[in-house]
Amino acid sequence: MILIVDSGSTKCDWIAVDNNGNQLLEKMRTKGLNPAILPVKKLKKTIKKNKELIAISDQVTNIYFYGAGCGTDKPKELLKGVLEKLFKKAAVEVQEDTMAAVYATINSPTEAAVVCILGTGSNCSYYDGKIEHKRVKSLGYSIMDDASGNYYGRQLIRDYYFNNMPEDVKIAFETKFNVDDDYIKYNLYKQPNPNAYLASFAEFMFLHKDSAYIINLIKTGIRLFATTMIMQFKEEIKTVPVHFAGSIAFFSKPEIEQVAQEMGFKVGNIERRPIEGLVAFHTGKS
Numbered sequence: 001m002i003l004i005v006d007s008g009s010t011k012c013d014w015i016a017v018d019n020n021g022n023q024l025l026e027k028m029r030t031k032g033l034n035p036a037i038l039p040v041k042k043l044k045k046t047i048k049k050n051k052e053l054i055a056i057s058d059q060v061t062n063i064y065f066y067g068a069g070c071g072t073d074k075p076k077e078l079l080k081g082v083l084e085k086l087f088k089k090a091a092v093e094v095q096e097d098t099m100a101a102v103y104a105t106i107n108s109p110t111e112a113a114v115v116c117i118l119g120t121g122s123n124c125s126y127y128d129g130k131i132e133h134k135r136v137k138s139l140g141y142s143i144m145d146d147a148s149g150n151y152y153g154r155q156l157i158r159d160y161y162f163n164n165m166p167e168d169v170k171i172a173f174e175t176k177f178n179v180d181d182d183y184i185k186y187n188l189y190k191q192p193n194p195n196a197y198l199a200s201f202a203e204f205m206f207l208h209k210d211s212a213y214i215i216n217l218i219k220t221g222i223r224l225f226a227t228t229m230i231m232q233f234k235e236e237i238k239t240v241p242v243h244f245a246g247s248i249a250f251f252s253k254p255e256i257e258q259v260a261q262e263m264g265f266k267v268g269n270i271e272r273r274p275i276e277g278l279v280a281f282h283t284g285k286s
Contacts, residue, residue: 021283036069066100104277119246149199241268
């Protein structure tokens with residue numbers, strides 16, 4: 001049995017397939033497993049909470065894990081160790097979520113493209129048809145992650161508190177969320193996964209896209225991401241498409257296309273969840 005896993009900081013999808021690519025169980029979900037943020041104890045607890053996963057742990061021969069926070073060696077090895085302890089018979093491979101986005105969005109295994117993630121976090125890389133190339137090392141949600149869910153959550157909270165929201169949007173925002181300052185600070189500074197907490201506010205934008213304020217907010221974030229990340233590959237985007245993966249990208253498609261026209265790059269595929277593309281990639285390889 002092969003487990004193929006796609007994890008952001010908010011949620012993590014698990015699919016069990018056989019060597020021929022046949023799905024063996026319904027897709028399973030846990031909370032996100034970001035080893036750059038969560039300690040070993042929390043990672044183990046999150047996996048163990050899913051009884052279906054633990055029930056099949058002795059049957060798993062391979063795990064292909066793609067996740068946020070797996071871009072550097074230390075967190076990658078930390079998570080690999082957790083998985084090896086829980087799935088004792090499995091050979092485990094851990095890669096960054098950018099490669100999941102590559103495999104899920106390219107039209108053929110050798111297609112060159114710039115590939116972006118806009119989900120809870122954000123990232124961007126160039127895939128030359130064989131190898132992934134990066135020009136920026138991510139420092140995570142508090143400094144980078146432009147146009148991500150946590151970026152937009154932060155902007156919404158700031159605009160609410162700085163009185164920069166239109167009155168009708170402000171009323172809708174405080175109706176939907178607990179905006180008590182102590183509650184927000186508790187979640188940001190005392191609870192695990194503050195990036196996922198911030199990202200939980202982002203859905204609000206897509207429920208209120210009739211507001212010019214919201215449209216401008218979305219476009220501002222995408223322009224910033226394009227400037228800081230996509231334009232790292234200004235020569236490559238002259239000849240290759242820019243693909244996107246992630247929920248923020250999926251629901252911001254019109255705004256992404258408008259910014260692309262402004263800034264001179266071609267939008268390719270936009271996939272909400274990479275997991276299906278990962279299954280096709282790995283079962284085709286096996």
